[in-house]
Amino acid sequence: MSETVAIATLHGKGAIIRPILAELGWQVQELNSFDTDSLGTFANERARFMSPVECTLRKAAIAADLSGCAIGLGSEGSFSAGPFGLGTFNQELISAVNIEAGWVVTGRFYGPSAVQQWTISDHTALQQALKQLPADQRLLIQQQQQICKGLTLAEAEQQATQLLANGALQLSYDLRAHCCPERQQHIAHAARDLLQRLKQHCPVCATPGFWPDHALPGLPCEDCGAPSSLTRLRRASCQRCQHTESYPVAKSFAAAQYCQICNP
Ligand SMILES: [Zn+2]
Ligand SMILES: [Zn+2]
Known part of the structure; x- marks a missing residue:
């Protein structure tokens, strides 16, 4: 649909x-x-x-x-x-x-x-920074209150070369998507x-997002059986009707290194 x-x-x-x-x-x-x-x-x-x-x-x-x-x-x-x-x-x-x-x-x-940013004070530093950038990444230049956004590598080089006459500048990735x-x-x-x-729906009320986000610790130790810090169950809860289901993890036991008693 x-x-x-x-x-x-x-x-x-x-x-x-x-x-x-x-x-x-x-x-x-x-x-x-x-x-x-x-x-x-x-x-x-x-x-x-x-x-x-x-x-x-x-x-x-x-x-x-x-x-x-x-x-x-x-x-x-x-x-x-x-x-x-x-x-x-x-x-x-x-x-x-x-x-x-x-x-x-x-x-x-x-x-x-x-992502990175650089403080650029001369042309050599500018060239070094530009060399590290992916070709289609857009850039942002800041100098005091002035910000230029969305610059291609070539535009950034030109802009920065001019601005360097006034002193140091910040060059960074333009992070907009x-x-x-x-x-x-x-x-x-x-x-x-x-x-x-x-795609995961609550089996009771069909609300989407029924996802086992919640991890419960306590997988038993392979040597002494005490509950360890490893995940024993994953639990999904419905945000609308509160129905929950628990899913045991694939392993039945935890290695003794995770046990508070065998390996304190
Ligand atoms: Zn539900
Ligand atoms: Zn143990």
Whole structure:
């Protein structure tokens, strides 16, 4: 059954998500009347006052509301230091909100990112930085209050060469989806995660998103049988009728190294 769903974006996200959610019979329609930058931008001209999850839900609800569709989609990316403080990681969230039926399902991607920024004070440093960039990545240049966005490598080189006469500048990845091929791939991963979650329906009330997100520890130790820190069960709960189901993991026992008694 075909269903039109709306996404508010000025950054071409519809084209990434549309072919993936087509499997559900969904037709993703881009809504250009709402500028999602009002909810915060990467370049920080607008401060972010919501968490990424709040932001994606808010965007999805606004898209449904403005379009008149029952279902709206919202997408939000964020960047932070990776596990153990190493490297930069990108999180992409995509939520589908059904404002008529009253449910929300969120797909996720979390993984390492190549994004960088440089303080450039001479032409040699500029050349070095440009050499490290993927050819189709767009760039952002900041110098004092001035920001130039969406620059191709050639445009960035030209712009930066001029600006260097006034002093140092910041060169960085333009992180908006249509400017960042890496994010486009990560958004597609999050959309595929969303698709898998949407395909799982509650066996009682058929609400989508019946997904075993909740891990319960206590897999018994192979030597002494005491509960270990490893996952014993995964549990799915329906957000609408509260029905739950538990799924035991494939293994019956945990290695003794995970046991508090055998390996304290
Ligand atoms: Zn249910
Ligand atoms: Zn043990």
